[in-house]
Amino acid sequence: MVKLSVIVPCYNVEKYLSECLDSILNQTFEDIEIICINDGSTDNTQDILDSYLKKDKRIKVISQHNQGLSMARNVGLKNVTGEYVTFIDSDDYFELTAFEETLKIVEEKSLDLLIFKLINFDADTFEKQEKDYYEMNCIKEIIGDSVFNQEDIGEKFYYMPVTAPGKIYRYEMIKDMEFPVGMIFEDNPFFVEVMFRAKRAYFYDKHLYLRRVRFDSITNSAYSKFYHMIRIHNMIIDITRKYGYFEKYQTRLYRRKISQIHWYFTLIDDEDDKEFYYQKMREDYKKCDDEYKSSEAFYKLPRRLQNFFNFAIEYESHEEYRLKTENYDLFYSNYDLSKENKKLKREINALKDLNRNLLNSKSWKLTEPLRKLNRKGGSKNG
Amino acid sequence: MVEISIIMPVYNSQDHLKDTLDYILNQTFDDFELICVNDGSGDDSLEILNDYSFKDSRIKVFSQENKGQGSARNKGLEHCTGKYVYFMDSDDCIIPKFLELVHDNIKNNSSEIVMFKTGNIESGNKIDTPPLFPFDEVFKDADFNDFTFDYTNVRKYVLNSSFAPWTKFYKKELFDRYDDFKFNEKLPYEDVLFHIKSMLRATRISFVPEYLYYYRIDNPNSSSFNYESHIKIFDVIDEVEEFLKKENYLNDFEKEFEFFKLRQITYHMITPINEEHFKLAKQYLNGIDIAKNDLIPDYQRKEYQIFYENDAAKTYEREINLYLLQREQDELKEKNSMLELENSRLKHEKNELESKKEEILSSRSWKLTKVFRSTFNLFRRN
Numbered sequence: 001m002v003k004l005s006v007i008v009p010c011y012n013v014e015k016y017l018s019e020c021l022d023s024i025l026n027q028t029f030e031d032i033e034i035i036c037i038n039d040g041s042t043d044n045t046q047d048i049l050d051s052y053l054k055k056d057k058r059i060k061v062i063s064q065h066n067q068g069l070s071m072a073r074n075v076g077l078k079n080v081t082g083e084y085v086t087f088i089d090s091d092d093y094f095e096l097t098a099f100e101e102t103l104k105i106v107e108e109k110s111l112d113l114l115i116f117k118l119i120n121f122d123a124d125t126f127e128k129q130e131k132d133y134y135e136m137n138c139i140k141e142i143i144g145d146s147v148f149n150q151e152d153i154g155e156k157f158y159y160m161p162v163t164a165p166g167k168i169y170r171y172e173m174i175k176d177m178e179f180p181v182g183m184i185f186e187d188n189p190f191f192v193e194v195m196f197r198a199k200r201a202y203f204y205d206k207h208l209y210l211r212r213v214r215f216d217s218i219t220n221s222a223y224s225k226f227y228h229m230i231r232i233h234n235m236i237i238d239i240t241r242k243y244g245y246f247e248k249y250q251t252r253l254y255r256r257k258i259s260q261i262h263w264y265f266t267l268i269d270d271e272d273d274k275e276f277y278y279q280k281m282r283e284d285y286k287k288c289d290d291e292y293k294s295s296e297a298f299y300k301l302p303r304r305l306q307n308f309f310n311f312a313i314e315y316e317s318h319e320e321y322r323l324k325t326e327n328y329d330l331f332y333s334n335y336d337l338s339k340e341n342k343k344l345k346r347e348i349n350a351l352k353d354l355n356r357n358l359l360n361s362k363s364w365k366l367t368e369p370l371r372k373l374n375r376k377g378g379s380k381n382g
Numbered sequence: 383m384v385e386i387s388i389i390m391p392v393y394n395s396q397d398h399l400k401d402t403l404d405y406i407l408n409q410t411f412d413d414f415e416l417i418c419v420n421d422g423s424g425d426d427s428l429e430i431l432n433d434y435s436f437k438d439s440r441i442k443v444f445s446q447e448n449k450g451q452g453s454a455r456n457k458g459l460e461h462c463t464g465k466y467v468y469f470m471d472s473d474d475c476i477i478p479k480f481l482e483l484v485h486d487n488i489k490n491n492s493s494e495i496v497m498f499k500t501g502n503i504e505s506g507n508k509i510d511t512p513p514l515f516p517f518d519e520v521f522k523d524a525d526f527n528d529f530t531f532d533y534t535n536v537r538k539y540v541l542n543s544s545f546a547p548w549t550k551f552y553k554k555e556l557f558d559r560y561d562d563f564k565f566n567e568k569l570p571y572e573d574v575l576f577h578i579k580s581m582l583r584a585t586r587i588s589f590v591p592e593y594l595y596y597y598r599i600d601n602p603n604s605s606s607f608n609y610e611s612h613i614k615i616f617d618v619i620d621e622v623e624e625f626l627k628k629e630n631y632l633n634d635f636e637k638e639f640e641f642f643k644l645r646q647i648t649y650h651m652i653t654p655i656n657e658e659h660f661k662l663a664k665q666y667l668n669g670i671d672i673a674k675n676d677l678i679p680d681y682q683r684k685e686y687q688i689f690y691e692n693d694a695a696k697t698y699e700r701e702i703n704l705y706l707l708q709r710e711q712d713e714l715k716e717k718n719s720m721l722e723l724e725n726s727r728l729k730h731e732k733n734e735l736e737s738k739k740e741e742i743l744s745s746r747s748w749k750l751t752k753v754f755r756s757t758f759n760l761f762r763r764n
Contacts, residue, residue: 315703317700323707323708323710327714330714330718333718334714334718334721337718337722338721340725341721344732347732348735351732351736352735355735355742358742362751362758363748363751364742364747364751366754367748367751370747370750
């Protein structure tokens with residue numbers, strides 16, 4: 001049994017695949033297997049995989065007709081023979097000491113899960129860019145350098161990076177799990193369940209994975225699939241319920257659901273996509289209405305989210321919802337500005353008074369001759 | 383016989399009733415009777431009224447089962463003995479000099495109705511909002527201590543403005559000249575026809591150009607009508623038309639009456655609009671050429687256009703909502719730009735004043751005189 005299985009789903013990545021595979025094969029840590037799943041590529045991906053197959057015995061290649069990222073990862077999982085698992089997207093690459101560094105810690109601390117950091121780089125300019133999301137700043141404060149589990153972080157764990165790559169998993173812990181097939185945001189529910197299962201987790205504060213940011217990648221162009229987000233949130237709620245934490249995290253779950261669903265609504269430009277998304281959203285909210293409204297948790301939500309939820313149920317068309325929510329935010333922005341302006345006016349008046357008093361003070365008047373002299377002499381500071 | 387009778391219908395007013403009664407009892411002019419008609423309240427209103435009435439004999443309390451504001455005011459009229467009459471609402475506010483000012487004015491001008499400026503109370507704050515009857519702007523240079531007018535000078539305020547009874551201070555004799563100065567007890571919006579009769583029949587109307595009355599706008603218990611009431615607006619319109627026809631005003635007020643119908647009918651079509659109501663609306667508003675009616679402000683003409691362009695309640699509802707929301711957004715955005723501009727201007731001004739202050743405090747003059755100030759302050763403290 002190898003130590004680490006690396007799952008690499010591949011779809012039309014002839015341009016970047018070699019770089020990805022090389023970064024795995026050239027790792028300083030060698031006790032690995034690489035499971036490549038060709039998800040029905042139509043370019044030279046298969047040829048490249050075949051050539052690597054010949055080069056290195058550690059590579060396994062599985063071919064299937066196109067069924068999407070989730071399915072490819074699931075197939076990979078089923079073929080794992082290693083003790084630990086990690087994922088990589090086939091257009092990204094690892095730092096060469098990634099496995100050596102992480103597995104050392106995993107074994108030392110008997111971890112179920114190790115999380116390390118991703119760093120983005122631009123496909124064209126190669127410029128690197130940290131993303132707050134991966135830096136885990138607010139969570140780092142809580143767990144520091146200790147082994148932790150979900151309970152140690154509490155509801156903040158819903159803000160951890162959910163990407164399937166960027167983690168070392170103990171295979172026994174995840175071997176019966178699956179990514180939801182045919183959906184985007186597929187790593188969300190997977191990660192939530194992993195966090196509930198992991199008894200010993202650790203955060204390794206180092207960038208070991210380089211994520212290529214392309215203009216046409218999945219997350220950039222999937223507007224017509226954004227409505228998956230609605231089901232994904234319901235899945236996360238179900239998973240939380242399954243592990244017995246629903247009541248504890250109920251408000252946080254509702255809060256994330258309503259605010260994210262609204263956020264994705266605002267991202268869609270195409271009117272038809274927007275209308276479709278809105279109808280799906282409305283359908284779900286109407287179904288959940290009774291349950292949410294009869295819970296204490298709903299009323300602990302920020303007023304804004306409670307109102308947005310009700311707007312979606314009330315308004316039949318996405319334009320009405322859009323205008324209503326935009327107006328709501330505009331109204332409160334005006335209110336805040338108005339308050340700030342009032343405060344500024346008070347401060348200005350206070351400053352005017354102060355300056356007037358200073359200029360009328362004996363101290364200032366006494367020294368007028370001195371300033372007069374200086375002015376004649378051209379000095380700046382009287 | 384008292385000089386002034388104040389008639390006040392009371393229904394479930396316990397929240398603000400004491401305040402209102404205090405406003406009345408604290409009037410600088412004290413020759414009045416306050417006739418409170420408890421209209422079948424279910425809260426502590428009656429107890430409060432009886433309590434006050436026990437302490438001040440000017441307060442008379444009548445009780446009846448719940449029959450509505452119209453009936454309550456009529457009861458007040460039946461029992462009033464004053465030379466002048468004023469209808470007050472049980473949750474609003476009058477300034478201490480209210481009675482004194484309107485009484486002086488009505489005597490000086492020998493008028494039959496005195497009107498005045500009214501503002502709002504929002505969250506307990508009195509706000510001098512644009513008054514419902516801005517007669518000081520209509521009659522710009524008038525000396526209101528010696529000035530009366532009649533409906534011919536203020537045509538648009540007969541059918542197309544507020545109908546609230548508390549906007550007028552009456553001479554009782556005006557009512558006595560007619561046998562139909564009563565509020566309709568069978569229909570809601572009973573103040574509409576009463577207002578119209580008042581404006582048309584008063585031969586001398588005068589005005590106090592000050593804010594004397596404040597209307598509470600955020601009272602959740604104030605008479606809010608249910609769905610069934612709104613459809614009665616058509617009966618009210620019939621009633622008004624019949625009156626105008628009988629007294630030969632209809633031809634003279636053709637445009638005003640058209641605008642009246644448009645305003646009232648669209649205002650009372652609240653969502654969800656049912657088809658029956660919509661059909662009635664179409665029937666009543668048939669044949670009006672909104673382009674030709676110059677009483678209609680442009681922004682409202684657009685609203686009415688949408689009504690005429692739609693043949694079904696559902697589509698009208700959607701379109702009018704969208705239009706109103708978009709209009710609201712335009713207004714909010716405009717306000718937002720204004721506030722942003724003001725905000726940056728204020729910040730700039732504050733910075734300049736801060737710099738000036740720093741300039742003074744870091745100047746040689748100031749530093750030189752530090753010793754002087756410390757000694758002076760020491761002196762002062764002793």
